[in-house]
Amino acid sequence: GAVVSQHPSRVICKSGTSVKIECRSLDFQATTMFWYRQFPKQSLMLMATSNEGSKATYEQGVEKDKFLINHASLTLSTLTVTSAHPEDSSFYICSASSGGEVNTEAFFGQGTRLTVV
Amino acid sequence: GQNIDQPTEMTATEGAIVQINCTYQTSGFNGLFWYQQHAGEAPTFLSYNVLDGLEEKGRFSSFLSRSKGYSYLLLKELQMKDSASYLCAVQDSNYQLIWGAGTKLIIKP
Numbered sequence: 001g002a003v004v005s006q007h008p009s010r011v012i013c014k015s016g017t018s019v020k021i022e023c024r025s026l027d028f029q030a031t032t033m034f035w036y037r038q039f040p041k042q043s044l045m046l047m048a049t050s051n052e053g054s055k056a057t058y059e060q061g062v063e064k065d066k067f068l069i070n071h072a073s074l075t076l077s078t079l080t081v082t083s084a085h086p087e088d089s090s091f092y093i094c095s096a097s098s099g100g101e102v103n104t105e106a107f108f109g110q111g112t113r114l115t116v117v
Numbered sequence: 118g119q120n121i122d123q124p125t126e127m128t129a130t131e132g133a134i135v136q137i138n139c140t141y142q143t144s145g146f147n148g149l150f151w152y153q154q155h156a157g158e159a160p161t162f163l164s165y166n167v168l169d170g171l172e173e174k175g176r177f178s179s180f181l182s183r184s185k186g187y188s189y190l191l192l193k194e195l196q197m198k199d200s201a202s203y204l205c206a207v208q209d210s211n212y213q214l215i216w217g218a219g220t221k222l223i224i225k226p
Binding site: 034091093107108111113 | 152157158159160161162204213214216217218219
């Protein structure tokens with residue numbers, strides 16, 4: 001099946017710094033990428049949806065100035081957590097799909113465990 | 118509003134069969150997905166249903182009834198490695214995935 005690569009898998013950063021997470025689709029063109037956040041023992045929470053070449057659509061309650069999303073190409077989207085705080089510590093997961101088609105499977109990256117100290 | 122319901126936790130015995138149910142109420146329907154997620158890892162795709170009926174893939178099968186807003190994931194010949202969370206997700210009219218909270222499946226020897 002299709003492969004989505006997410007990097008890094010784990011990152012520890014100091015409070016106040018910024019962290020960038022990359023999500024790449026390796027063998028297909030991802031017109032749409034999704035960014036999720038998952039707290040322990042909870043389901044995925046959609047943060048934002050990004051379409052290549054346009055601004056991301058953020059879910060209610062997600063600060064777009066804090067979680068910067070860039071989807072500049074059909075194979076790469078990035079999520080930057082700016083001025084990170086300990087409460088931003090979480091598991092961040094991206095997924096990619098080839099667009100609004102029936103039977104479009106969303107393929108997931110491996111996830112990034114962010115710890116802010 | 119949109120809603121996906123599935124049991125929080127289930128327990129089954131190694132070698133047995135377990136059925137995980139999922140009911141949904143969404144704005145439109147463009148398919149239902151089942152994903153498996155082991156602790157600390159990203160979800161992995163198990164199945165996709167868009168038409169009514171049963172889809173079989175080895176030890177795993179998934180069933181859909183669109184008129185009832187209902188699906189189930191059937192796992193046969195359970196193995197210890199099947200201990201994981203199972204997520205039900207529905208693709209709505211905008212092709213956005215609406216996620217259930219997941220069912221934690223515990224397999225006992």
